[in-house]
Amino acid sequence: MTEARVPGSSAHRWVLTTLGLAEFLVLLETTIVNVALGDAARALRFSPADRQWLVTAYLLAFGSLLPLGGRLSDLFGRRRLLVVGLAGFAAASVLGGLAGSFSVLLVARVAQGVFAALIAPAALAALTTTFALARDRSRAVTLYGVLGASAAALGLLVGGALTQWATWRWCLYAGAVLAAAALVGVVLVLGDSRGPRGRLDVVGAALSTGGLVGVVFGLSHATNASWVAPATILPLLGGGALLALFLAREARARDPLVPPRVLLGRTRGGSFLALGLAGTALFAIYLLLAYYLEGTLGFTPLEAGLAFTPLVGAVIFSASFASFRLMHTTGPKPLVPVGLFLAALGVVLFTRLDVTSGYLTKVAPGLFLVGLGLGLVVAPAVAGATGRVEARDAGAASALVVAFQQIGASLGTALLSSVAATVSARALAADPADASGAALHGYNVALWWAAAIFAAGAVATYGLMEGGPAPEAGT
Numbered sequence: 001m002t003e004a005r006v007p008g009s010s011a012h013r014w015v016l017t018t019l020g021l022a023e024f025l026v027l028l029e030t031t032i033v034n035v036a037l038g039d040a041a042r043a044l045r046f047s048p049a050d051r052q053w054l055v056t057a058y059l060l061a062f063g064s065l066l067p068l069g070g071r072l073s074d075l076f077g078r079r080r081l082l083v084v085g086l087a088g089f090a091a092a093s094v095l096g097g098l099a100g101s102f103s104v105l106l107v108a109r110v111a112q113g114v115f116a117a118l119i120a121p122a123a124l125a126a127l128t129t130t131f132a133l134a135r136d137r138s139r140a141v142t143l144y145g146v147l148g149a150s151a152a153a154l155g156l157l158v159g160g161a162l163t164q165w166a167t168w169r170w171c172l173y174a175g176a177v178l179a180a181a182a183l184v185g186v187v188l189v190l191g192d193s194r195g196p197r198g199r200l201d202v203v204g205a206a207l208s209t210g211g212l213v214g215v216v217f218g219l220s221h222a223t224n225a226s227w228v229a230p231a232t233i234l235p236l237l238g239g240g241a242l243l244a245l246f247l248a249r250e251a252r253a254r255d256p257l258v259p260p261r262v263l264l265g266r267t268r269g270g271s272f273l274a275l276g277l278a279g280t281a282l283f284a285i286y287l288l289l290a291y292y293l294e295g296t297l298g299f300t301p302l303e304a305g306l307a308f309t310p311l312v313g314a315v316i317f318s319a320s321f322a323s324f325r326l327m328h329t330t331g332p333k334p335l336v337p338v339g340l341f342l343a344a345l346g347v348v349l350f351t352r353l354d355v356t357s358g359y360l361t362k363v364a365p366g367l368f369l370v371g372l373g374l375g376l377v378v379a380p381a382v383a384g385a386t387g388r389v390e391a392r393d394a395g396a397a398s399a400l401v402v403a404f405q406q407i408g409a410s411l412g413t414a415l416l417s418s419v420a421a422t423v424s425a426r427a428l429a430a431d432p433a434d435a436s437g438a439a440l441h442g443y444n445v446a447l448w449w450a451a452a453i454f455a456a457g458a459v460a461t462y463g464l465m466e467g468g469p470a471p472e473a474g475t
Contacts, residue, residue, distance in 0.1 A: 018185030031155030061113025070399025085118030145379030157305030214239020279408025314371025339376025
């Protein structure tokens with residue numbers, strides 16, 4: 001096995017910055033393009049139905065290839081995968097920025113997702129193997145937690161700013177700039193690490209990729225269609241069947257794509273559950289609140305992005321406090337359930353919004369509470385999910401961390417958007433003259449669902465996770 005080159009204290013900052021930038025890049029791309037789709041559609045003359053494909057294409061390629069990307073980073077080295085992934089991502093972003101047709105833009109978004117699936121697990125695996133000491137690792141997972149919880153909000157802000165002040169094409173060029181900067185950092189400061197030599201489980205890779213494609217596609221289709229539509233049900237059933245076959249194969253494969261041992265343990269299982277549920281509720285909240293801020297309060301896309309600043313600030317504060325002051329003595333267990341409960345309380349505040357609600361009195365307090373809660377969840381849950389994982393499995397465990405977040409985000413967006421749309425349609429049918437009230441009623445009901453998801457996660461993780469100090473990586 002090739003071990004990571006552990007940098008001295010003078011180099012730690014540069015390694016952490018480089019890996020943090022790589023992680024931030026792939027998470028930012030989940031939302032930065034969203035606010036630019038209207039301008040892009042007018043410039044390239046594609047339909048509103050095609051807009052969703054530009055979002056789905058990235059999530060589909062990214063989410064479905066994560067297990068394969070994690071295994072490749074274990075086999076061939078995290079530094080090598082980062083170089084390939086970042087170079088490819090930069091090229092795909094330039095292609096998208098230069099696109100003169102919808103088809104070229106769609107290909108670019110698929111390529112971005114493919115290379116993101118190489119970047120994300122390799123960067124997180126490099127974090128957890130390079131920063132193995134408790135203090136250094138706390139700093140690393142805190143950074144990851146902050147980026148994971150706030151990147152989507154920052155994507156809305158950056159995308160809104162670029163679209164308003166420059167052009168929608170810069171939402172793609174920005175990806176190329178960030179990827180190029182991270183690539184230079186990887187080449188200059190990052191040592192390589194990988195697990196022992198082994199074979200790639202090609203059958204397992206095909207089953208996992210096919211299964212995740214089906215699940216993510218079905219969830220994405222459900223966002224804008226019926227849950228009982230054949231194009232929703234068949235991919236979900238087929239994807240679920242392939243994932244079941246994948247799990248059965250992994251249990252007996254000599255060189256599994258995702259070793260079952262990375263899922264064992266109550267704290268690790270609870271951490272993966274927390275990350276999935278947090279993603280389920282969080283991304284739906286971003287979507288629903290963005291609709292409310294722009295559609296009901298009349299915010300511009302840039303103003304809507306700025307409106308999430310209290311959440312980002314609270315995440316930074318609580319994640320830092322949890323990692324540096326609490327994790328070493330308490331471990332993830334008390335922090336993760338408490339954080340999910342705080343997030344639930346914050347979302348409950350959103351259920352009282354109406355057409356006259358003021359941002360400072362009704363929206364900002366809820367965002368601050370949700371941010372405080374998420375800061376207590378994400379960094380400790382990442383530590384719990386990757387702690388005590390052998391260095392040879394760091395890529396696989398890291399891929400699962402990102403996969404749970406992305407599948408949760410797809411599920412939450414599809415489920416809660418569907419709830420909001422269904423409730424709004426019924427309210428509008430009852431009172432056709434009150435379109436704003438009908439939309440708001442749909443948002444409120446969906447936000448109650450999000451609060452219930454957070455609350456259920458708090459109860460489940462409290463019962464599942466074990467107490468005790470945070471585990472070390474690779475022990």
